[in-house]
Amino acid sequence: MTNVKALRQPLSLRLSSSIFLTFWCVVAAFPIFWITVMSVKLPIDAFNGNPLKVIFGPTTLAQGKGLSILDITIGLTILIITAKLATGWLIRMVGKFSPSGYLWAGWIIGSLTFGLLFVLVFFGLQPSLLNILNDISGILGINIIGFSTEHYSTVWFEKGFFNNFQNSLLVTTGVVTISLTFGTLAGYALSRSSSNLAFWILIIALIFRALPHSVLVTGYLPFFMNSAEILRPLLGDAAPTLYGLPWATIAVLVAINQPFTIWMLRSFFQNIPAELDEAAQVDGCSHFQAFRRVIMPVMWPGVITTGLFSFLLAYNDFLVTSLLLDVQNQTMVPAIARMFNMETTTTDQVVAVAAAVSIVAPLFFLVLFFQRQIVSGLTAGAVKG
Amino acid sequence: MKSKTFATFVGPSIFMMILFIALPLAGVLSQSFYLTQSVYEEVEVETCTPSFTGQICLTEITTLPMLDKEGKKVTKTTFVGLRNYRNVIEFPRVIAAFANKSWQQFMTIDFWKALRFTLTFTLLTLPLVLLFGLLIALTINNAAKSIRGPVIFISLLPMIITPVIGALSIRWLFIGDGILTSFLEWWLVRDIAMFAQAWTIELMMMLYRVWHVAPFAAIVFYAALQTVNQDSLESAIIDGASRWERLRYVIIPHLMPLIVFVTLIHLMDSYRVFEEVIGFSSQSYVISLQWLTYDFLSLDMLGNRSISRASASAMLTMIGIVILLIPVLRGVWMDYKGRRL
Known part of the structure; x- marks a missing residue:
């Protein structure tokens, strides 16, 4: 840059810029920080109007619970x-x-x-x-x-949150693996094809991406409740009632996620030069072999990033899981909604806060470890528009 | 790519989308014209109470749901045409409200109430998200290289947090004498109850949504800021463009495709506003279109789910999003045709 002097910013601009950024960081982090602080205090401290009392928790301290x-x-x-x-x-x-x-x-x-x-x-x-x-x-x-961890032990051991955690684990693992398997194949093919069909598939996927999930759930619910009767002619007595089954919910979440996955993976595959698989084909590979031997080794960054977003969708989902899963198979997010709807005492409220922090904690570490991938994922979809 | 290979690659994914998106949509469309109800029968019930003079027996006719051999309720599905839609839209009440020229009366009808909120929410948060996203992106870009990483880390937190939990965490800051309510009370020297009227709840919902989505816009814009053409910036400086003019005529046009992208994503997502209603428990004051369908689908007090009404309201919701997206899709189509020519 030749014009260093002209680019130098006046003090007022730099000052207001950094003030705004600090303000934003505080705003961004504060709610999460605050519920973490609340979750380790007794109710009287946690819902105190005086911030210092919430942070230091005199009542909690008076009971001998502290650091x-x-x-x-x-x-x-x-x-x-x-x-x-x-x-x-x-x-x-x-x-x-x-x-x-x-x-x-x-x-x-x-x-x-x-x-x-x-x-x-x-x-x-x-x-x-x-x-x-x-x-x-x-x-x-x-x-x-x-400092008191009693609310956490209430949540995890008495309220059966451990069970919900396992369900969340099952659902997210299922969704991520299946949607990546299908999405990778489709995304690759779409990135290598410029036919009209490919264009229309992408546009329809975009429209599907916009559909409110409640519309789809309205379609599933009656079928899932009565699936045992509807499927009996096909499957005999083995026909399951799909309502409440985790794998049925996994299938639904995969399908809902599919349009987004396809779009994102397609833009990652577009960044892998097509000359690579053409060269492999010249050397005598079929298209599948080219995909397996040449593309698969280099596609992992994009796949991992897309997997992160699939994980977020499955993990964060409330609407689908709360309507399609019964109580034993419920994941963590619908479970907490039930918890705070029933909250009557302030203790229950703090227990719900502890549950909320438990749900957020894995996400926090996810960002910590995968910040680069998340950022690249956000921009990958964007650059291609 | 040969079309056969293409089909094998795309097949599984298309199959999933047809089975779990297209078919359910067709199902919803057909359900919305039918009504499934329990069949009721009139039963004579004789109740006898012993008394001094013998038994006093009362026979009365009550209607009970008919049960089949397994003890399940017998249901009957009938074609009702547009009646489900009429039940959701409630035209007579709309006309009555208009006749009285009463907005309040109009807003007592669930569907219109939900539509009003969903549209206000979508259209009001959009400019705020774009503005804050741009501001955050510009200030991150302005900050020293060493602190950008941590700042982006903090900025990502509101974005990846579970929406229900995010809404809840904001709610806990304000509920009762929550920390921010106390702060506002101290600052404005008056009593404040954030959860006692609709507009404050709506305000919190919008604040939450901006908090939740602005980081996404910011990251996208920030990435694009890295690729601003330095030459055109330099020539703008030589031409004597002020800082503001450079932003207005060089940087913003460069970001334009991404502004469109963020707008598109935000329109889709905020039209689906739902988790806020759950997180803030605002259903008695503020509801959204998705929540309306969700409510029809959930078990009511009698243990029924009104699937037919849910289907009608779902179809109406869908028509809404299609109308919102038409301009964008037209743009994509023009662009595609332009590229082909």
Whole structure:
């Protein structure tokens, strides 16, 4: 740039720009930060009008539930070390020890072991160690901030949230795998074809993308409730009642997700030069072989990004899951809606807050680890328009 | 690509979309012309109460749902034409409201109430999302390189949060003597109840939606800002364009396709406004079109689901989104034809 001086911004502009950005960051993070703070306080503190009381929680503290300076430092240190290990050491170890071609398996095993170790250290070893340390370290060991995990244990163990968590896991895994399998094939074909048919498929997919989900659910619900009778001529007595079945919901979510998946994967595949598969075909590959041997090894960044968005859709869905799943098979988001609709006492409210934080926590880590992929996904759909 | 190979690749996906999107749509369309009801029969019920003089027996005729051998309610489906639509739109009440020239009376009809809110919501949040998205993108672009990563991380949080939970977290800030309500009360020195009237709830819903969607717009715009043609910026400076003029005549035109893109996505998504109604529990004040269908589909107090009405309201919702999208689709079509020529 030659005109550095002309581009330099006046102080007022730079100042207002950074003030606005700070303001935005506070606005963006505050609600999430605040419900996290609320969830570890007793109701009187959590819904107090005075922000300082919510943060320090005198009532919670008075009941002997709190964190000392020592607790906070050691807890934070463990968290920071974990984050450093996860982003550095873990990646190297997985790369080193997984057999070539099975990197994904290495990742699954590696991250599961790592997560388990963290849970053992953080929730198993740390509290007992800190109890001893707090007793002997005097002023540093005195509780200063109210902190209580009782609402979390109520949510997870008494209200059966653990069951909902498993259902969420099942539904999201199913949706992500199936919609990526189908979507990758279709997205690839659409990116390599310029026929009229391909254009119309994309336009219809766009219209389907716009459909309110309630419209579709209206179509499924009567059929799902009576499917045992309707399907009997076809399947005999094995005909299932689809209402309440997780895999029926998975199929529905995959279909709803499909238009978006196709569009996104298509734009990723367009960035992979077509010369690549043409070269493979010249060398004697069929189109399928070209896809498997040449395109598959280079498509993973796009597929992972699309998978993240499929995950978000399945995980965040309320409408479809709440109408099509019965109580035992309910995922976390409809479960929390039932929880706060029934809330009568303030304790129930804080329990609902704790449930909400439990739902948000995995998403937080998702952004932490996959920020780059999410950003590239947002812009991939956009650049092609 | 040969058409056979193309078909094999696209097949599974198309099959899914036909089975789970196109067929249900056809189903909804046909359901909306039919009405399924339990069959009722008149039964003579004799109730006897013992008394001193013997038994006093009362025979009365009541209507009960007819049951089949397995004890399930017998249902009958009849073709009713447009009656379901009429039940949703409620023309007589609309006419009555217009005759009284009473907007309030008009707004007591669920469908029109929902339509009014859905459209206001969509059209009011759109400019706010674009404006805030652009502002955030410009300020991120203006910030030092080292802090951009963390800022983008924080900005992504409102976007990926579960919509119901996001709405709930805003609600918990305001409910009762929540932290922000107390702050507003202290600031304005008056008593405030955010959940006691429709307009404050609507305001919170829109704030929530802007909070939720602005990051998406911001990231998209920010990515595009990286590719602004530096040469045209430079020539604009040489021509003496002020900062504002450069934004107006160089940067905004560069972003235009993306502004259209964000508008399209936002129109689709905000027309579907639904989670806010659940999160803010606003159904007694404010409802949206999707919520109306959802409500028809949910079990009512008698344990029934009014599928037929839901179908009618779903079809009406769909017509609405098609009308909203026509200009955009026309643009895409023109563009496509232009490219082919």
